[in-house]
Amino acid sequence: MAKPKVSMDWLAGCAGCEMSLLDMDERIVAVANLVDIRSTPITDLKVPDESGVDVGILSGAVNNTYNEEVAHRMRSRSKCLVSLGDCAVFGGVVAMRNFFKLEDALKRAYVETESTDSEGFVPSDPELCIPTEVRAVSDIVKVDVNVPGCPPDADVIFYVLSELGQGRIPELKGDKLHWH
Amino acid sequence: MVNLKIDGQEVAVPDGTTVLRAAQSVGVSIPTLCDHKELAPYGGCRMCLVEVEGARTLQPSCTLPASSNMVVLTNTPKVREARKFVLSLIFSERNHFCMYCPVSGGDCELQNSAYDEGMTHWPLQPNWQPFPMDASHEDFVLDNNRCILCRRCIRACGELVGNFTLGVEERGASTLVIADLGIPLGESTCIGCGTCVQVCPTGSLIDRAGVYQGREKDVTRIKTTCVGCNVGCGAEAIVRDNRLVRIEGDWNAPVNEGLLCQIGRFEPMKETRERLVTPLVRKDGALQAATWDEALDVVAGKLKPLAGANGTGIAAVASSRMPAEALHGFEQLFGAKLGSPMVTSLEPQVATPLQANGLDALKAADCVLVAGADLTVQHQVLGFFVKRNLPKGTRLIVVDSVATGLTEIADKALIAPLGAEAQTLAGVAADPAVAKLMAGATKPVIVVGKSVYWEAAVKLAGALNATLVNAQGAANSMAAAMYKLDKPFDPQGRQAVFVALGDAPVSSALAQKIEGAPFIAVQASYVSQVTAMADVVLPVEMWAEQDGHYLNIEGRWQEAHRGINAPADVWANEKVFEALAERVGVTLDGSWDPK
Numbered sequence: 001m002a003k004p005k006v007s008m009d010w011l012a013g014c015a016g017c018e019m020s021l022l023d024m025d026e027r028i029v030a031v032a033n034l035v036d037i038r039s040t041p042i043t044d045l046k047v048p049d050e051s052g053v054d055v056g057i058l059s060g061a062v063n064n065t066y067n068e069e070v071a072h073r074m075r076s077r078s079k080c081l082v083s084l085g086d087c088a089v090f091g092g093v094v095a096m097r098n099f100f101k102l103e104d105a106l107k108r109a110y111v112e113t114e115s116t117d118s119e120g121f122v123p124s125d126p127e128l129c130i131p132t133e134v135r136a137v138s139d140i141v142k143v144d145v146n147v148p149g150c151p152p153d154a155d156v157i158f159y160v161l162s163e164l165g166q167g168r169i170p171e172l173k174g175d176k177l178h179w180h
Numbered sequence: 181m182v183n184l185k186i187d188g189q190e191v192a193v194p195d196g197t198t199v200l201r202a203a204q205s206v207g208v209s210i211p212t213l214c215d216h217k218e219l220a221p222y223g224g225c226r227m228c229l230v231e232v233e234g235a236r237t238l239q240p241s242c243t244l245p246a247s248s249n250m251v252v253l254t255n256t257p258k259v260r261e262a263r264k265f266v267l268s269l270i271f272s273e274r275n276h277f278c279m280y281c282p283v284s285g286g287d288c289e290l291q292n293s294a295y296d297e298g299m300t301h302w303p304l305q306p307n308w309q310p311f312p313m314d315a316s317h318e319d320f321v322l323d324n325n326r327c328i329l330c331r332r333c334i335r336a337c338g339e340l341v342g343n344f345t346l347g348v349e350e351r352g353a354s355t356l357v358i359a360d361l362g363i364p365l366g367e368s369t370c371i372g373c374g375t376c377v378q379v380c381p382t383g384s385l386i387d388r389a390g391v392y393q394g395r396e397k398d399v400t401r402i403k404t405t406c407v408g409c410n411v412g413c414g415a416e417a418i419v420r421d422n423r424l425v426r427i428e429g430d431w432n433a434p435v436n437e438g439l440l441c442q443i444g445r446f447e448p449m450k451e452t453r454e455r456l457v458t459p460l461v462r463k464d465g466a467l468q469a470a471t472w473d474e475a476l477d478v479v480a481g482k483l484k485p486l487a488g489a490n491g492t493g494i495a496a497v498a499s500s501r502m503p504a505e506a507l508h509g510f511e512q513l514f515g516a517k518l519g520s521p522m523v524t525s526l527e528p529q530v531a532t533p534l535q536a537n538g539l540d541a542l543k544a545a546d547c548v549l550v551a552g553a554d555l556t557v558q559h560q561v562l563g564f565f566v567k568r569n570l571p572k573g574t575r576l577i578v579v580d581s582v583a584t585g586l587t588e589i590a591d592k593a594l595i596a597p598l599g600a601e602a603q604t605l606a607g608v609a610a611d612p613a614v615a616k617l618m619a620g621a622t623k624p625v626i627v628v629g630k631s632v633y634w635e636a637a638v639k640l641a642g643a644l645n646a647t648l649v650n651a652q653g654a655a656n657s658m659a660a661a662m663y664k665l666d667k668p669f670d671p672q673g674r675q676a677v678f679v680a681l682g683d684a685p686v687s688s689a690l691a692q693k694i695e696g697a698p699f700i701a702v703q704a705s706y707v708s709q710v711t712a713m714a715d716v717v718l719p720v721e722m723w724a725e726q727d728g729h730y731l732n733i734e735g736r737w738q739e740a741h742r743g744i745n746a747p748a749d750v751w752a753n754e755k756v757f758e759a760l761a762e763r764v765g766v767t768l769d770g771s772w773d774p775k
Contacts, residue, residue, distance in 0.1 A: 150279040
C-alpha cells in the first residue's frame with residue numbers, strides 16, 4: 001500500500017500548532033516514515049499536488065480572501081481535511097478581532113500603533129488580499145476532523161497523525177480532547 | 181414516597197423530589213449548568229433534558245417532579261443529541277472562546293460539559309456581538325460576554341444572601357446580567373459577599389485577586405473556619421505553592437452552608453501590613469532583630485519577678501481572634517500561674533449561656549427582633565439569614581439607638597435613646613405595631629448586638645419563647661469568655677504589659693492605653709503602632725498558618741486548619757506561652773477543651 005500523501009498549510013495563526021507538532025520529538029521520525037509528506041510552508045513544494053493528497057491539514061483561522069483561497073484549494077485537493085488548533089477549529093485568538101469593527105482593527109494596526117509615525121496608513125494596494133471577518137475553517141469548507149487546542153498537545157497531534165497515517169479517522173475524546 | 185425507574189433502576193424518593201435529584205440519589209449523573217444544590221430549581225439551560233416514557237417531548241429533569249411509575253431515560257441518543265444542540269446554541273450566543281478565558285482547562289462547567297459530550301468544535305459560529313463588561317467592583321469583574329444566562333448569580337444574590345442586587349435587563353439573546361437598575365456593580369447595592377462569583381459556572385464572574393493564579397488542578401483546598409467574626413463560617417482556603425489564592429465558602433459547613441461575607445472572602449486577600457518574621461528586642465532605643473532565646477529571656481526576666489504582684493504587676497491582653505489553644509495557654513500563664521488579676525481579651529464579652537442551634541432557628545425564624553446589631557456591617561452572614569427570609573413573610577423588628585442597614589427594610593424600627601436602650605427593648609412588646617408583628621409568631625428569634633440589651637433580651641425571649649442569638653465579639657470571644665478573659669482592659673499602673681495580638685488589627689485606643697508602660701511585650705503577626713511601642717516583639721502565625729479551635733456564637737466548636745506554612749522563624753501563638761512558662765518556671769495546666 002502506498003503511503004498516504006499529506007499536505008499542510010497555514011492560515012492566520014501564530015505557528016504555535018506547528019511548534020507543538022515539533023514537540024512530539026523523535027516520534028516525528030515514525031510519523032514521517034508512515035506518510036509521504038508533500039507540500040508544507042517549509043518544503044520546496046508549497047501547494048498540494050493537483051492530483052490530490054490523502055490528508056490536508058490547515059492551521060490558523062480564515063482571516064482574508066487569500067486564506068479563503070488556500071482553504072478552498074486544500075479542500076478540493078484533499079480526501080480528508082483536518083483543522084488543527086483552536087484558530088482553525090473555532091477562529092481562536094484571531095477571532096477576538098470580530099468583536100471590533102474591521103476598520104477600527106486596521107486603523108489600530110497600521111495607524112495608531114505606538115511605533116507608527118505620522119506616515120502610517122491602511123494599505124490598499126489592489127494586489128493585496130482583502131481582510132474579512134475571522135472565521136473557522138469549517139465556516140468556509142467542509143472539515144472532516146477537528147483537532148482543537150491552543151495549541152493541541154504534541155501527544156494529541158501524534159495520535160491524530162499516526163491514525164491518519166495508518167488510514168484511520170482519529171476520534172478525540174477523554175484526555176485527548178482539549179480546546180484551550 | 182414515589183417510586184420511579186431511572187435508566188432501569190428502581191428509585192424511591194419523597195414526594196416533590198425532582199427527577200434530577202432522584203437520579204443523583206442513585207448515582208445516575210445528568211449534566212446540568214443552571215442547577216445548583218443550594219438554589220431552587222430554575223430550568224434555564226436545558227442541559228438536563230431526559231426522555232420520559234409517554235411524554236411528547238424531552239423534559240427538563242431539574243424542574244420535573246418525580247411521579248409514581250415514571251420511566252426515565254437519561255442517556256439515549258435522542259437525549260445526547262439534544263444536549264449537544266443545547267451546547268451548540270449556548271456557544272453560539274456569546275464570546276465563549278476558551279483560549280482567552282481564566283477558567284478554561286478544567287474549571288469551566290460549560291467547557292467540561294462540551295468535553296463530556298465529545299464536542300470537538302461548534303456547529304454554529306458565534307454571532308460576534310460584544311456585550312458590556314463591568315469592572316467597577318473592587319473585588320470581582322462581571323463579563324457578560326462569558327455569561328450563559330443560567331442566573332445562578334442572580335438566584336444566589338436573592339435566595340441565599342437576600343440582597344437582590346443582581347437581575348437581568350432585556351430579553352432573549354440580548355439579556356444582560358445587571359446590578360440594581362443597570363448601574364455599575366461598584367456603585368450598586370452590592371455588598372461584595374462574592375457568592376455570585378462562587379456559583380458562576382463559567383468565567384463570567386471572576387475574582388480579581390485569584391484570577392489566573394491557578395486552576396482547580398493546581399491548587400489545594402483546605403477546610404478551615406473564618407476568623408472574621410464568631411458566626412464561625414466554614415471556609416476553604418485555596419492555596420498554591422504556599423500562597424493564598426482565594427477563599428471560598430464551604431457548601432458543606434452546617435453554619436453558613438457555603439456563604440461568606442466580604443470580610444471573610446475578600447478582605448483577607450488584601451493584606452498589606454508588613455509581616456513580622458523575626459523576634460525583635462529593643463536595644464539602644466531601637467528594635468533590633470534577635471533570636472527567640474534572647475527575646476523570650478528578656479520577657480521572662482521581666483515577668484518572673486512580677487508574679488503575684490497584685491495590682492502593680494502584669495497586665496495581659498489577648499485578641500480573641502486567636503485559637504482556643506492559645507487563649508487557654510494565655511490565661512493559664514498570666515492568670516493562673518503568674519497570678520495577675522488583669523488578664524483579659526481585647527473584645528470583652530458578656531458571658532452568656534450558649535444557645536445551641538441558634539443559627540438554625542434564625543434561618544427558620546418567622547419573626548426576628550434585632551437589638552443593637554447592624555447585621556449589614558458585623559456578623560453579616562446572620563444578616564443574610566434574616567434578609568433572605570423577608571420575601572417569604574418573616575417579619576423584622578429593629579431596636580437600635582442609630583439607624584442601621586436593617587432599619588429601612590424592617591417592618592418596624594424603634595429608636596432606643598442612648599442610656600435607655602434596655603428600657604426601650606423591655607417595653608417593645610407594648611408598641612402596638614410590634615405587638616401586631618409578633619402576634620402569631622411561632623418561631624421568633626432575638627438577635628442581640630450590644631451588652632446593654634442583653635438582660636432585657638433574655639427576659640423578652642422568656643416571655644415570647646424566642647431563641648436568643650448573641651451577635652457580639654470576635655472569632656473566639658465565646659471561648660475567651662469561657663476562660664474568663666472578659667473584663668475591660670486597664671493596664672494603668674502595671675509594670676509590664678503583654679499584648680498577644682496574633683493577626684488582629686490594632687486600634688489606636690489600645691495604643692493609647694498601653695503608652696508609657698514601663699515594659700511592653702507584643703506577640704503579633706504584623707508590624708503596627710503597638711509593635712512599634714514594644715520592648716520585645718514576638719512574631720506569630722496569622723490565621724491561614726495556624727491549626728486550632730474556635731467556639732462560635734451558638735457554642736459549636738469548630739476547627740481551623742493550616743493552609744500555608746509560616747515563615748521559618750514565626751511561631752504558633754500557644755508555643756510562645758509554653759516557652760515563656762518554661763522560662764518563668766511554671767507548668768501550664770489543663771486543656772483548652774472543656775470536655
